[in-house]
Amino acid sequence: MTMPAPSRLSDRVHVPVHQLILPLAVVVLFAGFAVRDPRVMSAGNLVNILQQSSFLFLFALAQTIVIIARGFDLSLGPTASMVSVGAALAMAGLAGGPYPELVIVAVGLVAGAAFGALVGAFNGAIVGYARVTPFVVTLGSFNIATGIATTLSGGHPVQGMPELFFGLFNTGSILGLPAPVVVAILLGLLVHYLLRRTVLGRGLYLVGTNMRAAEVAGLRVRLILTSAYVLSSVLTAFGALLLTARTGSGEPTLGGTLSLQSAAAAIVGGASFAGGSGGVGTALVGSIFIIVLSNGMNIVQISGYVQMIILGVIVVAGVVVDRLRAQ
């Protein structure tokens, strides 16, 4: 992916050598697969890897934002399902009417983002104001969002969205980059800016590192925590919209295992549950690492359950090597 490295944007902080280990591992892994099977390196597969990474990247980034604030969002997956169904219903509902497609797509986007923001505000308000452990809060909203997604959809995929939606967010491309990749790059840059250049972003890191100190320093801790969850869920919503455009339908089980996967990518990339660390770069590296690994295994035709074993071992090994260097 052609995201500018965080080192170039952030204030002349040079990237310590150990942060390059995992990206290096990605390259080595990729090269290894390419030796086994040259199709790994075909142009088609590169675009494929980029595209797959861009979905996981968005979810990993969403998870990273709350992890920075020393939280955790278990409801990420069901939120994606709920957004997918909700946005699809909104668009399909208008599709028969007199509105131009662009309006319908805009409504769908707004509806999706609003659904996401709603879940985020709910999570964030309870975490920030009632100070309940994020795990429990988001476990609750995990269930709630799952229920809403299946109830709204009646258990069936929702169809009937305008073609423009798929064109804009799935099949379209700019400069040879598929639409999801472009969206991921744009959102990635935006979030990077937000984390590094705004008071909110700064607040997130400080609150995540030492909430008490942040309070004493007069930061609006509750507001910052709430914003973190809202921001995260809106990002999840965009990921879900991209996936919806990819599937062509609103899927009530779209998010199934995304909560855990996104956390895995975030943590593998280098964010820590202790809070205060991580960013766009770590989410990017983590998600590409996981995608390259599973794509490579698929292409060199390793069977499913053996893949699970290899995935487990390599993920741990990758992180071990990465962290050993840091010490």
Next chain:
Amino acid sequence: MCVADPRFFGLPNITNILRNASALAIVACGQALVLIVGGFDLSVGATVALASEIAAVTMRWAAGIFPGQDVLVIALGVVAALGTGLLIGLVNGICVTVFRVSGFIVTLGSMSVTLGIALIITNGIPVYGLPQSFITEFGRARWLGVPGAAYVAIAVVLLLAFVQRRTLLGRYFYAIGGNVEAAVVSGVPTKRYQTVAYMISGLLASVTGLLLTALVGSGQASFGGDLMMLQSIAAAVIGGVSLHGGVGRVGMVALSALFLSVLSNSLNLLRVDSRIQPIFLGLILICAVSLDEIGRRRTVRE
């Protein structure tokens, strides 16, 4: 909800609740210990599955070699399953302490590996051929009307409560979770104790695997879904265990496992639509914990 439905207090229903709660409580207690030392065990669900299959495969194999000797066959199966759990815990513990990688990543990896192995062993097809007495006299047995699983759970909880309060092991678990560096400079062999916590968690997950195997009558890979893992963490956290370590009692964890079981049972008994049930579940969960939290803060103030 109890008022609304007299069936809730029916003996069969209470048996069901106790059985479900027991299976969950046992895993959750192990999970709680790992959380208390500041770790995380995502592999419990997969361990339940693998232990179930190993037990079933071993028993099927042993039944062929020692036909009719059910006690021996069952014992072999039980030992194999418990050994599996211990081994997974040992590997988790070693990876966490030696490589100093977060428990989340290590157990995420071992979950994937364990489940992969479980699925390869049986191709996902349930393993049958368990001795009948394993199912009737262990899985579905009742003493004084209470299911066998509940006795196992009670024994586990009492034992662990004792360990937590009265033994060095329990004390060191808390110390390590509270402040690892302090524990190190105080001469606590932290790595050993952290590993032991993971091993207990693995062991208890395999106990639950055995209970479920006996109950269902076959070894199943489907026990290993994310559900058991999520629920065990939920039960622990609702029971007051901190995800940042150092805090929590197994007694409360067992109670909250019971709470979760009663909750989903009541929703079924109240005939709430399956698709709306999760919404209720989530709301009740959040309300319960929020009230608890607010109450706790008020008492602290006073």
Next chain:
Amino acid sequence: MSEALVNTPRLDPEGAREPILVLRGITKRFQGVTALRQVDFDLRAGEVHVLFGENGAGKSTLINIIAGTFAPDEGAHHLSGSEMRQLTPKRARLEGISAVFQEFSLAPNLNVLENIFLGREIRRGGILDRPAMRRRACDLITDLGFDIDPDRAVGTLSRAHQQMVEIAKALLAEPRILILDEPTASLTEREAARLFDLVAALKRRGVGIIYVSHRMREIKALADRITVLRDGQHVRTLDASGVSEADLIELMTGRKIDGLFPSISHKPSAVAVELRGFCAAGGLVREVDLVARRGEITGIAGLVGCGKSELVRAIYGLEPIEGGEIRISDELQQTPSARRGLQQGIIYFPANRATEGLALPRPVRENVSMTSLDIASIARWGLLDMRGERSLVRNAVERMKLRPPGLERPASKLSGGNRQKVMLARGLMRELSIFLFDEPTVGIDVGAKREVYDFIGQLLEQGAAVILVSSELPEVLALSNRLYVMHHGRIVRELQGEEKTEQNVLAAFFSQQRAHDGEAA
């Protein structure tokens, strides 16, 4: 002092002269930093050997090596004549080495009792013998004269009380070598005095004591020998008798410092903070009347737990207010909050840097600008002006003489004194007129202390109002214009001018203490 505590066998006079601990050529590196370079050190039985040096000179590192926490990269380590290899904390404890660590070795979730016995639990038949441990701990706490409740979770205790727990923990076993790394950093006269008695008793018993402190008075009172470290290097080891304060400071810093306290000219003007019948913090502050004026330092002194910290915290909105009036610049305040306080020009510097002050893993820059993210030259419409931030922060840390001065270094990689400077630099970032200091010099070296005092002096010249809470009596006496003495949440004395003497303060502490004890009896 109880003899029960110190039952180490008395060493024969012959052995007393032999060093029990010898370190030769110790070198220790942390990524990039060489914390110790070829350091020699020895300790004799029955002596107090003071380690002296600036923040970051390597004192704690040396101590951690002796206690087995860090392994040295080079050098030899002999204990009672036998070479120690791969010393672990456990092994060191078995060898009779006990330490009071600067960064406490306490688990916040465990209670006092459990912490004191951590790693030395008494067991019977594999089971913890809690009654026995309770008895031992209560005896110990009483002997030490500390006022701590053995059942309280350590995390809920103030730093001072945690310090006492840490001391009790180190004295539980019968040490052969006792290491005290700034044991009095948060203690007041009363507790410190008890500790010194104890040190003297242990000394008589032949225990070798390594003592680290930045308080000159203590060093002079206790030391037999003094080893001075500078930048990780051994400068000199000298006999304590006959060495002057000024010489020591010069050895330590490599330059001359004229006196510990600067002369500060107070020019009291308008009232900045006024409290009337002020009650707060769940009864820890009761019916306080207090006035702080611009252009003067208002000191607050009191024993540990008297509520002096709570008083300033309540002014800043960190403790619940339960009654009375609070006026800032003549304006009645309803519910003070940190945020509003900053906007009105009030800033509070907490006593506990680690838990309330700094986001340690974050860069210095972020830690300094943390309290100023709402001012126009740093952020506008929620967007940060990185250039503005950097130049303001650079200016502030330069004025604070931060070492090293890098803005992007994580605060966790700085020495204690420099961490303190990072926090204080916040006072130079925005328009502020009221400064609330809680223990501003805890754990910082003499040079840095002087810099902090100079900083406070500069604030005064600019017409600020300063409230200074400190448990180091010489400090508040020397700096403040007027001094309030607190006791059990109340202000019991206000001292000014000639009255402002150590005798008067102590008299205020202890007459009240006796009255209080009488009441209680």
Next chain:
Amino acid sequence: GDTKWYPFKMNDASSGDLKIVDYMPVDKSEKPHNICVLFPHMKDSFWVAVAYGIAEQSKVLGVNMTIYEAGGYDNLPKQLSQFDDCIASGSNAIVIGAISTVGVAKQLQAAKAKGIPVIAVTNSFISPDLAAGVFVDLKSMASASANALLAGLKPGEAANVVTFPGPAGSGWAETMNKDFETVAGQNSNVKTLASKFGDTGVAVQLQLVQDALQAYPSMNYIWGTAPTAEAAIGALTEAGRSDVKIISSYENQAMLDALKRGDIRAFTTQYPVIEGRVAIDEAVRILDKKPFLRLVQPIPGVIDKASMDKMDMSTVLAPASWSPVYTVKQ
């Protein structure tokens, strides 16, 4: 691999009307084509049976085949990625058991654009971009089991059914449930008391059944997934409710064993092994440009104690000795 399963009676639904045909496979593929197979998972004997059919037929016809499984029905994004990986790795045809019937629609268009034919197997789905489909009509599956229930009903006997269709949101569970209720409801003696959705694991279903036994004391019929039936057997024995009858909505190894023991009344089958075999045969026909059927549907069979012995079970399930292979290479 050389069991003679053909000719096999199936419905040709290509034209919209059903036409019963005797399905005959080709003898050999003209080239060793690369066929990519996508499964939701391989965690039960049902999908293993489909895999068995696919692997055996691939060997017989001489093609290269690889199976990818997505790990479960909640893993749609993973199946989509696998689909892309299939295209990227240069497959000639893709056989898919789709997780979501419409969720892979966009992928299908991409494959079509690249000229890669996609054959749907087992999980029904209708799309103009599909080259061919081999799957049972869920309606006929549900009505077959509803009819099995009705057939077993004594005159005047009332049936109070609780259904356990499978996971909410899966689509197939909802569809089958609705059709079952419609068909079974034609008899006024049959009442559906409730539908309990839940994942198709034995432990999850066990809890649902146990709770239903409490919540609906009048329940005397259980209709549900194979894991439901498996869980229900134990739950009923324990509750002493031998009066409750079980009908499974699909087949697996456990159902066969349970039927042999008389623990369940009947189960329906769509002949998953045959579906797998036909799917590969269709793929080869398409690649070799031979005539093929756009949509073939197995005629669901009801297997009960009576019909069990007369049937060739290797059309329903993989032999117990067979262990899954994920790749067939020529």
